[in-house]
Amino acid sequence: MRVTGRATTVSWIPTESVRNWLRGGFDLRVAHYDDPPRDVVSGTEELRALWLDDRFRFANLLTGxxxxxxxxxTAGYGEDSGAFQGNTRLRLGAGTATFLGFSMPDLRAEPEIGQERVVLRQTVGGRxxxxxxxxxxxxxYVVWHAPIVWTTLQLTLTRDGGRQVELVGASAFPRHxxxxxxxxxxxxSGVTRIQDWMDHSFGDRTPWGDQDSPAMTVxxxxxxxxxxxxAIMRxxxxxxxxxxxxxxxxVRQGTEGTDVHLVLDGVLDVSVDGDPVAELGPGAVVGERAVLEGGRRSATVTARTPVRLARVPASALDLEALRSVAEEHRREERPSPENHG
Structure with a gap:
C-alpha cells in the first residue's frame, strides 16, 4: 500500500509586527507588510502562483x-519538495527595485522507517x-547580511493511511x-521575536550550522x-x-467587559473556574461572549508569552459577526461523539 502526503508552511510579515528602527521603512512604505495568506493552498501549482505574485516571503513544501x-x-521525498524563496521589492522614489532572495541548501533527513510509520523531515530557508x-x-559583533529565515517540517505517514504534519522548528521571525x-x-507559529531573530539567526545559530529553534505553534x-x-484591523x-x-x-472571569481583543502575536491561556480549557494564538478573538451574554467575562485569559493585542469596543463591531465567533467557540468546546459513550 502506498501512502502519500504533503506538508507546507507559508511565511509572511503581518501588519504591526516590526518595531523600532526597522519600522521606518514600513511606515514610509519603502517596504511592505503582507496580507494574510489563503486558508487553503491546494497544491504545488497554486503555491507557485502565489509565490510568483509576491504573496509571501518564502514557503517550505515537503512531499513524500x-x-x-x-x-x-520503503519511502522517499517527492520531486517537488523544496523552498519557494521570495524576492524583496522596495519602493524607491517613483519606481521599485527588486532584490533577489538567497536560498540556503535544502536539508532533508534520511527517512526514518519503521514497520508502522515513516517520518520525513525537511528544513528550507534563506535570506x-x-x-x-x-x-x-x-x-x-557586526553583521552585514540579513538574518536567515527557515522552517523545519515533519511529515509522518502511517500504514493505515494516516498523514500527520508538524512544524518542529522555525526562525523567530516572521509568522509561519x-x-x-x-x-x-x-x-x-505563536510568537514573533524579531530582536532575537536579528541577534542570533545567522552562521552556526541556524540549522545550517548546528542549531534549530523549536517552534511554539497553536x-x-x-x-x-x-x-x-x-473588521477589527481594517x-x-x-x-x-x-x-x-x-x-x-x-480579562478575568466574572468581571464586566465590553471590549473585544484580537491576538496579533503571542499565546494566551484560557481557564474557567481555575481549570485550563484552551490556548489561543494569533488571529484568535477574545471577549465576544461577555458582549452577547450579559456583560460579564466567562473565562480568565492570561498571557503565557509576551503578547500583542488589538482592542476595540464591541459597539464598533457587527453583532452577527460576534455571534458567529461565539457559536464556533461553543462548537469547539462540545465533547466529540466518541466521548459520549
Missing part, C-alpha cells in the same frame, strides 16, 4: 511517499538580498502558517474569527494596540 508491502517498508547591517551580541496534507490551514483560529479580525474604528508582558491577566 511510503510503500508498506508486508514487512518491507533577503537587501543588506541589513546591525550590531549583534556575539562574534563577529502550517498547512496539512489536504492543503488546509491547521496551525500557526491551532489555527476559526473562519469566523478570520473574518472578524479583518474597520471604521482604529483599534488600540497593546503590548503586554508574560503573565498579564488580560
Amino acid at each position: 511517499w511510503a510503500d508498506f508491502d508486508g514487512d518491507e517498508v 533577503t538580498g537587501v543588506p541589513l547591517p546591525r550590531p549583534v551580541k556575539h562574534p563577529p 502558517w502550517v498547512y496539512d496534507s489536504d492543503g488546509h490551514l491547521m496551525a500557526k 491551532a489555527a483560529e476559526s473562519a469566523a474569527e478570520r473574518e472578524l479580525s479583518s 474597520g471604521g474604528q482604529k483599534p488600540e494596540l497593546l503590548r503586554l508582558p508574560e503573565g498579564t491577566e488580560v
Whole structure:
C-alpha cells in the first residue's frame, strides 16, 4: 500500500509586527507588510502562483511517499519538495527595485522507517538580498547580511493511511502558517521575536550550522474569527494596540467587559473556574461572549508569552459577526461523539 502526503508552511510579515528602527521603512512604505495568506493552498501549482505574485516571503513544501508491502517498508521525498524563496521589492522614489532572495541548501533527513510509520523531515530557508547591517551580541559583533529565515517540517505517514504534519522548528521571525496534507490551514507559529531573530539567526545559530529553534505553534483560529479580525484591523474604528508582558491577566472571569481583543502575536491561556480549557494564538478573538451574554467575562485569559493585542469596543463591531465567533467557540468546546459513550 502506498501512502502519500504533503506538508507546507507559508511565511509572511503581518501588519504591526516590526518595531523600532526597522519600522521606518514600513511606515514610509519603502517596504511592505503582507496580507494574510489563503486558508487553503491546494497544491504545488497554486503555491507557485502565489509565490510568483509576491504573496509571501518564502514557503517550505515537503512531499513524500511510503510503500508498506508486508514487512518491507520503503519511502522517499517527492520531486517537488523544496523552498519557494521570495524576492524583496522596495519602493524607491517613483519606481521599485527588486532584490533577489538567497536560498540556503535544502536539508532533508534520511527517512526514518519503521514497520508502522515513516517520518520525513525537511528544513528550507534563506535570506533577503537587501543588506541589513546591525550590531549583534556575539562574534563577529557586526553583521552585514540579513538574518536567515527557515522552517523545519515533519511529515509522518502511517500504514493505515494516516498523514500527520508538524512544524518542529522555525526562525523567530516572521509568522509561519502550517498547512496539512489536504492543503488546509491547521496551525500557526505563536510568537514573533524579531530582536532575537536579528541577534542570533545567522552562521552556526541556524540549522545550517548546528542549531534549530523549536517552534511554539497553536491551532489555527476559526473562519469566523478570520473574518472578524479583518473588521477589527481594517474597520471604521482604529483599534488600540497593546503590548503586554508574560503573565498579564488580560480579562478575568466574572468581571464586566465590553471590549473585544484580537491576538496579533503571542499565546494566551484560557481557564474557567481555575481549570485550563484552551490556548489561543494569533488571529484568535477574545471577549465576544461577555458582549452577547450579559456583560460579564466567562473565562480568565492570561498571557503565557509576551503578547500583542488589538482592542476595540464591541459597539464598533457587527453583532452577527460576534455571534458567529461565539457559536464556533461553543462548537469547539462540545465533547466529540466518541466521548459520549
